[in-house]
Amino acid sequence: MGTTQRPLHRRIAALALAGGSLALLGACGTAPTHPALVSAEQNHTLPPLVPMRRFVANVDVVNGHVLSPDGQQLVSVQTVGTDVGLGVRKTADAAEPGGAGTRTFATGTLARPFVSGPTYTWLRNSRHIAYLKDFTGDENTQIFVLDTQSPDAKPWAVTPGAGIRSAYVGAGAPGSASFFFSNNRRDRSSMDLFEADALTRAVREVARSEPGSRVVGWFIDTQRELAGRMRQLGDDDGSDLVLELRQPDGSWRAFRTVQAFDSYWPQRIDRAAGKLWAFTNVGRDKLVLVETDLATGNEKVLAENAEVDLDYGVFPPQQGGPLAYVYEPDRPRIAYLDAALERDVRTAVKQARERGWLDAEPVIARPWSMSEDRQRLVVSAVTENEGTELLWDRGTQQVQRLTPPRPPTNALFSPMEPFSFKASDGLVVHGYLVRPRGVQGPAPLVVDIHGGPWVRDRWRAASYNGTQMLANRGYAVLNVNYRGSTGYGRAFMMAGANETNGRLQRDIAEAVQWAIDRGVADPQRMAVLGASFGGYSVLTQLIQKPHDYRCGVDLVGVANWPRVIENWPPFWRNRHYFAAFYGDVNKPEERARMLKNSPISQIDRITAPLLVIHGGNDVRVLRQDSDDVVAELRKLGRPVEFMTFPDEGHSVRKWRNRLAQSRKIEDALATCLGGRSNGFDFYELMPRQQ
Structure with a gap:
């Protein structure tokens, strides 16, 4: 339903006042007990405690602006009632987010795309907006x-059906209400392609995968016609992929074979121009941006970086080659392939600085969205302390501010510092450190271990995020991009193969020692925290005990490798890929080794207090892993707490659940490490709203 509603903070304030003493409940916090924090408190150098709701609840959010194709409207994520939703306003009202001209739509929590693509996007008639939902956390997105012209109309459920995964593929013809999507309704291990029309609500099948072909992705060209598909070779657990191009007679021509640990994913196909643009590391160490001749297959490297993989490219809407690309050796950086676009972004930022909208020169300013005629542009400018979105008009050469101003945070939070060190075998390992503001000397340390392992930690502004929440409570926070992480090239990633229980874990321990040696961390007050593979690493660090960790927080962590791999859903199975890192569950001797090295087989070695959190609908790591960890520790009489969310999956997305989870972690760490807790947050009383 679309209505203009009061901001969330006003409605909450009314609730608190109506309850009389409710407003006082958030004041019952816990004072620090760690000596460095006690000293800082006595010297009045600690920053104010920021309420937990500011980090995890949907409090007056307005961001993620996307221009309509005609450049006349903007859609953004924003607060709708007491939940997340989408807000639509005309570009004429750009400077008034949440004003009377904003139409709001209560979508609820949006889903993350499985591979790539938007969470929400305009259709090309500049009237309809498509968005993704995952109601239960089982990753079956719908x-x-x-319809922005009918704000009270119920949204069209294009892909209803439990247990079916759908993905947005691309927009239809210019000016139309059509778009392409894929789903696995017919075969859970393969995707078919469809086209839908938002005006008529008609859906037609465009192409289906042949039996056993296991199509994992479809590609539409710039003429909005089916151009290619990516499918898996071999059996159900195969790893190699092949990109096939559609021929005029409807047949398929193999164009690129992609082996395990190779990466090749087209960004745009223009058959009229005979070109394809893709990010690939085939035949090289780093991920680069290439332009490929469709007739000959010859590649030309358009962009690369010697230190790291490229992250993503900036393309014009619907037509044309890349305009810029982003990479992150330490902080994110952008390099332009189009001088006019670079000039526009620089001018927009310059005007914003002159008007006081940015507190400093941005770490990065990047194009976020464009109208189809490229006359209007949304620019995301991120400084050390905040992110701001701007609307640039090429015609008037004027900038407008899209995101509302927020109170300065530089007195509350600390900058995220990139660091690197040489591991004991000589490999250079990178990471990030956030120090607690106002604290002198070694502080209690939280080692926040990323999952994957095929992802990486990234730099973020010192604003409202989970890392800054921990630092605000008095902890130094350490993020380590251990070997096996992506982003630093193939060789660095493969250095983690068959080392998930060995050198990879030593990288984490040596990063902790790096922090101790530099006087950042108190070696007597350290905790490990992580999710998924990070949760596995939490359990492994507590088992191996390279340091005297005082406690751990395991979120959806792997405890039994054979069971996890054997129970992955059909769209995840990739035996050769996972065998290179963990072992082959189809070989009895390797399966036995994997089980022996799994945390569940060594659980008696965990003596530190442990908090375990899991979503009931997790399809990547079954809740049974956490159930077993908790049951075994309780049998041994070890201190363990368990928290579960029946309406979540492999990550906690709904803000009320995130609030409950974060409050639990906050109190557990305060008890364990001697940091601060802000105590009960009255947002915890808010009723659920779908």
Whole structure:
């Protein structure tokens, strides 16, 4: 339903006042007990405690602006009632987010795309908006379409059906209400392609995968016609992929074979121009941006970086080659392939600085969205302390501010510092450190271990995020991009193969020692925290005890490798890929080794207090892993707490659940490490709203 509603903070304030003493409940916090924090408190150098709701609840959010194709409207994520939703306003009202001209749509929590693509996007008629939902956390995303001209109409559920995964593929013809999507309704291990029309609500099948072909992705060209598909070779657990191009007679021509640990994913196909643009590391160490001749297959490297993989490219809407690309050796950086676009972004930032909208020169300013005629542009400018979104008009050469101003945070939070060190075998390992503001001398340390392992930690502004929440409570926070992480090239990633229980874990321990040696961390007050593979690493660090960790927080962590791999859903199975890192569950001797090295087989070695958190609908790591960890520790009489969310999956997305989870972690760490807790947050009383 689309209505203009009061901001969330006003409605909460009314609730608190109506309850009389409710407003006082958030004041019952816990004072620090760690000596460095006690000293800082006595010297009045600690920053104010920021309420937990500011980090995890949907409090007056307005961001993620996307221009309509005609450049006349903007859609953004924003607060709707007491939940997340989408707000639509005309570009004429750009400077008034949440004003009377804003139409709001209560979508609820949006889903993350499985591979890539938007969470929400305009259709090309500049009237309808498609968005993704995952109601239960089982990663079976569904597609909905709302009509911005009918704000009270119920959104169209394009892909209803439990247990079916759908993905947005691309927009249809210019000016139309059509779009392409894929789903696995017919075969859970393969995707078919469809086209939908938001005006008529008709859906037609465009192409289906042949039996056993296991198509994992479809590609539409710039003429909005089916151009290619990516499918898996071999059996159900195969790893190699092949990109096939559609021929005029409807047949398929193999164009690129992609082996395990190779990466090749087209960004745009223009058959009229005979070109394809892709990010690939085939035949090289780093991920680069290439332009490929469709007739000959010859590649030309357009962009690369010697230190790290490229992250993503900036393309014009619907037509044309890349305009810029982003990479992150320490902080994110952008390099332009189009001088006019670079000039526009620089001018927009310059005007914003002159008007006081940015507190400093941005770490990065990047194009976020464009109108199809490229006359209007949304620019995301991120400084050390905040992110701001701007609207640039090429015609008027004027900038407008899209995101509302927030109170300065530089007195509350600390900058995220990139660091690197040489591991004991000589490999250079990178990471990030956030120090607690106002604290002198070694502080209690939280080692926040990323999952994957095929992802990486990234730099973020010192604003409202989980890392800054921990630092605000008095902890130094350490993020380590251990070997096996992506982003630093193939060789660095493969250095983690068959080392998930060995050198990879030593990288984490040596990063902790790096922090101790530099006087950052108190070696007597350290905790490990992580999710998924990070949760596995939490358990492994507590088992191996390279340091005297005082406690751990395991979120959806792997405890039994054979069971996890054997129970992955059909769209995840990739035996050769995972065998290179963990072992082959189909070989009895390797399966036995994997079980022996799994945390569940060594659980008696965990003596530190442990908090375990899991979503009931997790399809990547079954809740049974956490159930077993908790049951075994309780049998041994070890201190363990368990928290579960029946309506979540492999990550906690709904803000009320995130609030409950974060409050639990906050109190557990305060008890364990001697940091601060802000105590009960009255947002915990808010009723659920779908």
